[in-house]
Amino acid sequence: MAKEQTAEKGITSRAEDFAAWYNDVVLKAELADYSPVRGCMVIRPRGYRIWELMQRALDDLFKETGHENAYFPLFIPQSFLAREAEHVEGFSPQLAVVTHGGGKELEEPLVVRPTSETIIYAMLSKWIQSYRDLPVLLNQWANVVRWEMRTRLFLRTTEFLWQEGHTAHATAEEAEAEARTILGVYRRFMEEWMAMPVLTGQKTDAEKFAGAVRTYSCEALMQDNRALQAGTSHFLGQNFARAFGVQFQTAQGDMDYVWSTSWGVSTRLIGGLVMTHGDDVGLVCPPRLAPLQVVVVPIWKSDTDSGSVLEAARRVEDALRAGGIRVNVDDRESMTPGAKYYYWELRGVPVRLEVGPRDVAQGQVVLARRTGGKVPVPVASVLESVKAALEEIQAELLRAARERREANSLRHVNRDQLTEYMEAGGGFAYGGFCGSPECEVEIKERTKATIRVLPDPEFRSDPPPASCAWCGKKAVTEAVWARAY
Amino acid sequence: MAKEQTAEKGITSRAEDFAAWYNDVVLKAELADYSPVRGCMVIRPRGYRIWELMQRALDDLFKETGHENAYFPLFIPQSFLAREAEHVEGFSPQLAVVTHGGGKELEEPLVVRPTSETIIYAMLSKWIQSYRDLPVLLNQWANVVRWEMRTRLFLRTTEFLWQEGHTAHATAEEAEAEARTILGVYRRFMEEWMAMPVLTGQKTDAEKFAGAVRTYSCEALMQDNRALQAGTSHFLGQNFARAFGVQFQTAQGDMDYVWSTSWGVSTRLIGGLVMTHGDDVGLVCPPRLAPLQVVVVPIWKSDTDSGSVLEAARRVEDALRAGGIRVNVDDRESMTPGAKYYYWELRGVPVRLEVGPRDVAQGQVVLARRTGGKVPVPVASVLESVKAALEEIQAELLRAARERREANSLRHVNRDQLTEYMEAGGGFAYGGFCGSPECEVEIKERTKATIRVLPDPEFRSDPPPASCAWCGKKAVTEAVWARAY
Numbered sequence: 001m002a003k004e005q006t007a008e009k010g011i012t013s014r015a016e017d018f019a020a021w022y023n024d025v026v027l028k029a030e031l032a033d034y035s036p037v038r039g040c041m042v043i044r045p046r047g048y049r050i051w052e053l054m055q056r057a058l059d060d061l062f063k064e065t066g067h068e069n070a071y072f073p074l075f076i077p078q079s080f081l082a083r084e085a086e087h088v089e090g091f092s093p094q095l096a097v098v099t100h101g102g103g104k105e106l107e108e109p110l111v112v113r114p115t116s117e118t119i120i121y122a123m124l125s126k127w128i129q130s131y132r133d134l135p136v137l138l139n140q141w142a143n144v145v146r147w148e149m150r151t152r153l154f155l156r157t158t159e160f161l162w163q164e165g166h167t168a169h170a171t172a173e174e175a176e177a178e179a180r181t182i183l184g185v186y187r188r189f190m191e192e193w194m195a196m197p198v199l200t201g202q203k204t205d206a207e208k209f210a211g212a213v214r215t216y217s218c219e220a221l222m223q224d225n226r227a228l229q230a231g232t233s234h235f236l237g238q239n240f241a242r243a244f245g246v247q248f249q250t251a252q253g254d255m256d257y258v259w260s261t262s263w264g265v266s267t268r269l270i271g272g273l274v275m276t277h278g279d280d281v282g283l284v285c286p287p288r289l290a291p292l293q294v295v296v297v298p299i300w301k302s303d304t305d306s307g308s309v310l311e312a313a314r315r316v317e318d319a320l321r322a323g324g325i326r327v328n329v330d331d332r333e334s335m336t337p338g339a340k341y342y343y344w345e346l347r348g349v350p351v352r353l354e355v356g357p358r359d360v361a362q363g364q365v366v367l368a369r370r371t372g373g374k375v376p377v378p379v380a381s382v383l384e385s386v387k388a389a390l391e392e393i394q395a396e397l398l399r400a401a402r403e404r405r406e407a408n409s410l411r412h413v414n415r416d417q418l419t420e421y422m423e424a425g426g427g428f429a430y431g432g433f434c435g436s437p438e439c440e441v442e443i444k445e446r447t448k449a450t451i452r453v454l455p456d457p458e459f460r461s462d463p464p465p466a467s468c469a470w471c472g473k474k475a476v477t478e479a480v481w482a483r484a485y
Numbered sequence: 486m487a488k489e490q491t492a493e494k495g496i497t498s499r500a501e502d503f504a505a506w507y508n509d510v511v512l513k514a515e516l517a518d519y520s521p522v523r524g525c526m527v528i529r530p531r532g533y534r535i536w537e538l539m540q541r542a543l544d545d546l547f548k549e550t551g552h553e554n555a556y557f558p559l560f561i562p563q564s565f566l567a568r569e570a571e572h573v574e575g576f577s578p579q580l581a582v583v584t585h586g587g588g589k590e591l592e593e594p595l596v597v598r599p600t601s602e603t604i605i606y607a608m609l610s611k612w613i614q615s616y617r618d619l620p621v622l623l624n625q626w627a628n629v630v631r632w633e634m635r636t637r638l639f640l641r642t643t644e645f646l647w648q649e650g651h652t653a654h655a656t657a658e659e660a661e662a663e664a665r666t667i668l669g670v671y672r673r674f675m676e677e678w679m680a681m682p683v684l685t686g687q688k689t690d691a692e693k694f695a696g697a698v699r700t701y702s703c704e705a706l707m708q709d710n711r712a713l714q715a716g717t718s719h720f721l722g723q724n725f726a727r728a729f730g731v732q733f734q735t736a737q738g739d740m741d742y743v744w745s746t747s748w749g750v751s752t753r754l755i756g757g758l759v760m761t762h763g764d765d766v767g768l769v770c771p772p773r774l775a776p777l778q779v780v781v782v783p784i785w786k787s788d789t790d791s792g793s794v795l796e797a798a799r800r801v802e803d804a805l806r807a808g809g810i811r812v813n814v815d816d817r818e819s820m821t822p823g824a825k826y827y828y829w830e831l832r833g834v835p836v837r838l839e840v841g842p843r844d845v846a847q848g849q850v851v852l853a854r855r856t857g858g859k860v861p862v863p864v865a866s867v868l869e870s871v872k873a874a875l876e877e878i879q880a881e882l883l884r885a886a887r888e889r890r891e892a893n894s895l896r897h898v899n900r901d902q903l904t905e906y907m908e909a910g911g912g913f914a915y916g917g918f919c920g921s922p923e924c925e926v927e928i929k930e931r932t933k934a935t936i937r938v939l940p941d942p943e944f945r946s947d948p949p950p951a952s953c954a955w956c957g958k959k960a961v962t963e964a965v966w967a968r969a970y
Contacts, residue, residue, distance in 0.1 A: 036565075036607050037595065040558035045623070048554050068530035069537065073522045074597075074628055074644050075581075080521075096560075097585040098597065101643075102632030103578055110522065112559075112583065112597075122521050132819075138530070143559055143628065147587030158586075159559050334617075 011346070013280045018224040019152075025274055026153045029283040029347045032270075039151040039158030043267065046347060047154075049291035050270055051161065055141065057193050057288070058163065058265070061185045067137040067165060072119050074143075075110035080118040083243040087117065090210020094146040096158075112145040117211065117236075117262055120166045121244035128168060128258060130249045135178070136168040136258075154271030155228075155485050162266035168246065168258040172237070175259035179235040182263045183216045186231040194269065195286040195397035196220050196276045197405055198230055199428065199480060201453030206440055209262075213237035219452040219480070221405045222275040225426045227452045227482035230272050233263035271485075276401050283348030284370055286397050287390035294320055294327040294386055295344045296365075299337045299356040312360045316353060316382055323383040325390075345370060350393050351386060369393060411461045413469050418481060422447040426483045430455070432465030432475025439470040449481040496831070498765045503709040504637075510759055511638045514768040514832045517755075524636040524643030528752065531832060532639075534776035535755055536646065540626065542678050542773070543648065543750070546670045552622040552650060557604050559628075560595035565603040568728040572602065575695020579631040581643075597630040602696065602721070602747055605651045606729035613653060613743060615734045620663070621653040621743075639756035640713075640970050647751035653731065653743040657722070660744035664720040667748045668701045671716040679754065680771040680882035681705050681761045682890055683715055684913065684965060686938030691925055694747075698722035704937040704965070706890045707760040710911045712937050712967035715757050718748035756970075761886050768833030769855055771882050772875035779805055779812040779871055780829045781850075784822045784841040797845045801838060801867055808868040810875075830855060835878050836871060854878060896946045898954050903966060907932040911968045915940070917950030917960025924955040934966040 010028060012020040026032050031047030043051065059069070075098060081088045096112040099105060113119065124136060145159050165182060169175040183200055190196045198218040208215035212234035220228045240246070241257035250256050277284040287293050298313040300306040313329045320327040330340050337354070344352060354366040359376070367385060368374040371393055377385040408427030410417065421429050426449065433439070433451070444450050454477050465475050495513060497505040511517050516532030528536065544554070560583060566573045581597040584590060598604065609621060630644050650667060654660040668685055675681045683703040693700035697719035705713045725731070726742035735741050762769040772778050783798040785791040798814045805812040815825050822839070829837060839851040844861070852870060853859040856878055862870040893912030895902065906914050911934065918924070918936070929935050939962050950960050 033608065033611070035558050035604065037558045037560050037562060037604070040560060042558065042608055043556040045553035045555050048556055051556075052554065069533050070530050071528040071533055071536075071646065073520050073525035073527065074630065075522050075525060077521060093588055095585075095587070096583050096595075098581050099584045100580075100582040100594075102580070102634070109585075110581075119520065119522070123518065123527055126518070145559065149587070161556065 011280060011282060014223060021278075021280070022271075022275060023153060025278050025282050026271075031274070031283070032153045034153070039148055041153050041157050043161070046291055047270060050273070050285070050289055051267055053289045053291070054189075054193070054269060055163075058185075058189055059141075061189060062139050062163075062165070065181060065185060067139045067167075070138050070140055071142070072116050072123065072140060074113055076113050076116075076119045078109045078111050080122060081111060083118065084211045084240055086239075087211035091115070091146070094148070096145045096147055113142070114144055114146045115262070115264075116140065116142070116144075116164055117166065117240050118244070121240045121246055124168055124258070125244050125246045128246055128248050131170050131251050134168060134170045134248060134258065135174065137165075137178075138167065139163055139165045152271070152485075154274070155268055157267075160266050160268065162264050165263040166260070167262075168241070168260045170248070170250065170256075170258070172259045175237075175261050176235050179214070179216060179233045179261045179263065182233045182261070183218065186218050186233065186263075186265060190218055190220065190230055190269075191398060193286065193288045194273050194276070195394055195401060196230070196272055197398060197402040199453060199455060199459050201455040201459065201480070203232075203453060204440060204451050204479075206437060207451060209234045211236060211239055213239065217453055219482070220272055220276065221408060221428055221482070222272070222485070223278075223404070224275070225408050225482075227428070227484040228268070228272045228275070229452070229484060230269060231263070231265040234261060236260045236262060277397055278348075281342075282346035284397070285348035285350060287350045287394045290348065290350050291326065292328055292344075292347075292349050293325050293390055294351045294353060295340075295349045296327065296329045296353045296355060297337050297340045297344075298329065298331060299354060301357075305357040308360050309355055309357055312379070313355045316355065316365060316379060319383055320386055323387070325383070325386060341368075351389050353382070353386075371396060412465055413481075415470055415472075418443070418449070418469050419447055422449045422481070422483060428452070429469075429481045430461050430465070430478060431469030431481070432467050433477050433479035434468035434471055434473045435476040436471070439468060443470055443481065447481070448483050450484055451479045452482050452484060453480055454478065455480050496765060496767060499708060506763075506765070507756075507760060508638060510763050510767050511756075516759070516768070517638050519638070524633055526636075526638050526642050528646075531776055532755060535758065535770070535774055536752055538774045538776070539674075539678070539754060540648075543670075543674055544626075546674060547624050547648075547650070550666060550670060552624045552652075554625065555623050556625055556627070557601050557608065559598055561598050561601075561604045563594045563596050565607060566596060568603065569696045569725055571724075572696035576600070576631070579633070581630045581632055598627070599629055599631045600747070600749070601625060601627070601629075601649055602651065602725050603729070606725045606731055609653055609743070610729050610731045613731055613733050616655050616736050619653060619655045619733060619743065620659065622650075622663075623652065624648055624650045637756070637970075639759070640753055642752075645751045645753065647749050650748040651745070652747075653726070653745045655733070655735065655741075655743070657744045660722075660746050661720050664699070664701060664718045664746045664748065667718040667746070668703065668716075671703050671718065671748075671750060675703055675705065675715055675754075676883060678771065678773045679758050679761070680879055680886060681715070681757055682883060682887040684938060684940060684944050686940040686944065686965070688717075688938060689925060689936050689964075691922060692936060694719045696721060696724055697747075698724065702938050704967070705757055705761065706893060706913055706967070707757070707970070708763070708889070709760070710893050710967075712913070712969040713753070713757045713760070714937070714969060715754060716748070716750040719746060721745045721747060762882055763833075766827075767831035769882070770833035770835060772835045772879045775833065775835050776811065777813055777829075777832075777834050778810050778875055779836045779838060780825075780834045781812065781814045781838045781840060782822050782825050782829075783814065783816060784839060786842075790842040793845050794840055794842055797864070798840045801840065801850060801864060804868055805871055808872070810868070810871060826853075836874050838867070838871075856881060897950055898966075900955055900957075903928070903934070903954050904932055907934045907966070907968060913937070914954075914966040915946050915950070915963060916954030916966070917952050918962050918964035919953035919956055919958045920961040921956070924953060928955055928966065932966070932968075934968050936964045937967050937969060938965055939963065940965050
C-alpha cells in the first residue's frame with residue numbers, strides 16, 4: 001500500500017531502486033534537470049538556492065580563517081598541464097579542448113579548466129618574491145569541466161560548480177596545517193549545516209589527487225551504504241611550485257620553493273544532502289540549508305472564513321520573517337490543502353504551519369514537522385516554537401544520520417567478512433591494511449570496494465587491527481573500505 | 486612637480502595618458518592582472534571583493550523584484566545558436582569552440598556560451614505549459630566568453646563574469662514592463678552604490694542586442710569623456726520563444742508563444758568605477774563598494790608609545806567593526822606611516838584614521854578622507870563620525886560625477902558642433918536624429934561617435950531638437966552621441 005501510494009505520486013521507493021529514487025527526488029523536487037548538452041545539468045532555482053546557502057556558509061568560514069576570493073581564467077594553455085607529470089596524467093582523459101576561437105584555429109589549444117592549480121601557480125610565480133608575501137590564501141568559486149562517461153545529476157557531471165582553495169606557504173609545516181584546518185572546516189560545515197556526518201582521514205597513494213603529496217578527505221555514507229567523497233584537501237608539497245618556478249626569498253636570505261595546498265567541495269554536496277536525509281516522500285532539507293524553512297498553509301471551507309484565515313496566515317508569516325525565518329504563505333486557490341502538504345513535503349520544507357478557522361478562533365496554528373509529528377502552538381509564541389522546531393530537526397537529522405552510519409559500519413573485518421559485507425550491500429568496513437598496492441587492487445577487483453580513508457585517530461578502532469584484512473600480514477595502518485560514488 | 490611625484494610613484498597621470506593611467510591603477514591597486522591566456526584576465530582579491538559587494542547588492546535587488554537564481558550549462562550545441570538568425574549572426578565571430586572532449590572529437594562542436602538565451606529557451610520549452618507557469622523570472626551569475634581582438638582589463642576581456650537575467654511572460658506588456666523595471670534597478674545600483682550617474686534610453690536598431698526587438702541601456706561618461714555602456718536590458722518579443730518553441734496555454738485556452746526579456750551587467754562595471762572616480766594617486770572607491778572602508782594607521786616614534794597607540798587603534802577598530810564598518814588596523818612594522826598613507830590611497834580606501842601618542846592623550850583620532858580633508862574626531866563618537874564621513878563621501882562622489890557629466894554634455898548640436906566636439910575629446914552630444922541608418926553610419930565614420938541612446942524623457946532637451954544634427958531633415962527623435970568603450 002505504501003509502495004502504491006508513492007508510486008502514484010511518482011517517486012520510486014528507496015527499497016525498490018535507490019538510484020531511481022534519487023533521480024525522482026532531484027527531478028520532482030525541481031532541484032535540477034537534464035540539459036540537451038551531454039553530461040551537463042541545469043541547476044533549477046530550488047537546487048541553486050541550496051547551493052547559495054552552502055556558498056554563504058562556507059565562504060564565511062573561509063573568510064574567518066583568513067582566505068580571500070579571486071578569479072582565474074576558465075581556459076588553460078594545454079602546455080601548462082603537462083608541467084606537472086602526475087597532474088597531466090590524471091586529468092588528460094577528462095579534458096574538454098577549445099581548438100577554435102574567433103573563427104580561427106588556435107595556435108595552441110586551450111583546455112577548459114578541470115581544476116586551476118596550473119594557471120594559479122603561473123600567476124603566483126609573478127606575485128611572490130619574499131617570505132613577506134606569504135602565506136597566500138586564495139579561494140575561487142567557479143565552474144570546472146571534466147569529461148565523464150557516466151554522469152549522475154549533481155554527483156558526477158561534466159561541468160560542475162565548486163570552490164577551489166589554493167594556498168602557498170613558507171614551510172611544509174604551515175602548508176600541512178592549512179590542509180588539516182580546511183579538512184576541519186569542511187567537516188564542520190558538513191555536520192553543522194548539512195547534518196551529514198563524515199569520516200575524515202588520508203587517502204592512499206592510489207586514491208590521492210593527481211599531483212598531491214597527500215590527500216585528506218571527508219567521506220559520508222549514503223542511505224544505500226555507498227560512500228560519497230564529499231570534500232578533499234591536498235598537501236601539494238613543492239610539486240606545483242617547482243613546476244611553475246614559484247620561489248621566494250626566505251627570512252634568512254635563501255631562495256626556496258613555496259609549499260602549497262589545494263582543496264575543494266562542489267555541487268556534488270547537494271546530491272549528498274539528498275541521499276543522506278531524503279525519504280520515500282521526497283527531499284528532506286536540513287533547516288539551515290532549506291531555501292524555505294517554513295510554509296504556512298491557510299485552510300478554509302467557506303468564503304466567509306477565507307479572509308480571516310488568510311489574514312492570520314500573513315501575520316504569522318510577517319512575525320516569522322521579521323525573526324529571520326525563510327517563510328512563505330502558500331495562498332494558491334487552485335490547490336487543496338492536502339495537495340499543498342504533499343507539494344511541500346516532496347520539496348523538503350522542514351516545517352509546515354496549518355491555519356484553519358478553528359485555529360484562528362483559538363489563537364493557534366498547527367506545527368507539522370517534515371520528519372514527523374504535529375502539535376498546536378500559540379500564535380503569540382510562534383517564532384519561538386518555530387525556531388525550537390528548526391533547531392531540533394537540524395540536530396535530529398545529524399543524530400539519525402550518525403546512528404545509521406554506525407549501524408552500517410563493521411570493524412576488524414577479515415577477508416571473508418569484507419567480501420560478504422560488500423556483497424550484502426556494504427557500508428564502512430574497518431580493517432587492518434598491510435600497505436601493499438597489490439592488496440588494494442585485489443580488494444577493489446573482488447569486492448568493488450576502495451579504501452575511502454586511512455582514518456584519523458578519533459575514528460580508529462580500539463584495539464587497532466593487527467593484521468591486514470586481505471593478506472593477513474602485519475597491518476601498518478587501519479583502513480576503511482566502501483563501495484563509492 | 487606633481488607629475489614627477491606621480492611618475493615616481495609609478496602611476497601615469499590622467500592628463501598625460503588616460504589609458505595608461507587606467508592600466509596603472511588597475512594593476513598597482515591590485516584589482517586585476519594580465520594572465521598567460523590571451524585576452525583573459527585574473528581578478529585579484531582586491532578587485533574580486535568589489536565584485537562580491539556588487540553582486541550582493543544587485544542580487545538583493547533582483548530577489549526583491551521576484552527573481553530567482555539558477556545555473557545553465559557552460560556549453561551550448563553549435564546548432565542552437567543558429568536557430569535565431571540575428572543572434573547567430575551577431576555572435577558567430579566571437580565564439581570559442583570546443584571540438585574535443587575526453588580525448589575524442591565531438592560529433593557536434595560545443596560553443597562556450599557567449600550569452601545563454603539559446604540554452605535557456607531550450608529548457609523553458611520543457612518547463613512552461615500554461616499561463617499558470619508564468620512569469621518565469623530567472624537570473625544566472627556566470628562566466629561567458631566572447632573572443633575579442635583588442636582587450637582591456639575589466640572593460641573588454643575574452644572571458645568575463647556577469648549576471649544574465651532571463652524572463653518569460655504571458656504578454657508583451659508584461660515583458661516590456663520587466664525590461665524597464667530592470668533598467669531602473671541597474672540605474673539605481675549604478676547611482677546609489679557605484680556613485681556613477683547614468684543616462685538611460687533605447688538603443689537604435691544598429692546598436693541593439695543580436696536577437697532583441699528593443700534594447701535599453703545605461704550609459705555612463707568616463708573622465709576621458711568616452712561613454713561606457715554599463716548595463717543593458719532587452720525586450721526580446723517572441724523571437725527566442727519561436728526559435729525554441731516555447732508555447733503556453735493562455736487563460737482563454739489558446740496557445741501562444743511567451744514574451745521575454747534578457748538583461749546583464751558584468752565585471753566591466755569595475756572598470757567604470759575606476760574611470761569614474763579615480764585620480765592621479767590611484768583608485769577612489771565609493772564607500773558602499775569599498776572592500777575596506779576604513780584603515781587605521783597607528784603612529785609612534787618610540788617603543789614606549791607603541792603599546793598604548795596600538796591598543797587605542799585596536800579599540801577604534803573593534804568599535805567600528807561592531808558598528809558594521811569594514812575596517813583594519815595597518816600594524817605593519819616595516820613601513821612608515823607615510824608609506825602606509827600612500828599604500829591605502831592608491832588602493833582607494835575612503836577613510837583613514839591616524840592615531841598618534843598625542844591623539845591617545847587627547848582621546849581623539851584624525852580622520853582623513855581619500856577625497857581630501859583631515860579633521861580630529863573624538864574617540865567616544867568615532868563610529869558616528871566615520872558613518873557620517875562615509876555617507877558624505879558616497880554622496881559627494883555621485884554629485885561630482887554628475888557635475889562632470891553635465892559639464893561635458895552639449896545640447897542641440899549641429900553637424901559642425903558634433904564634429905568639433907568629438908575631435909576636441911568629446912562628451913555626450915545631444916541632437917536631433919532623422920532616424921536614417923545612413924546618417925547614423927556616416928556620423929560614426931566621420932566622428933567615431935555612435936548613438937549611445939535615444940534618451941528617456943527625463944534626459945531629453947527642452948525644447949526638443951527640430952532637425953537632424955547631421956542631414957538637417959526633420960528629426961524624429963533626439964539622440965545622444967559619444968565615442969564609447
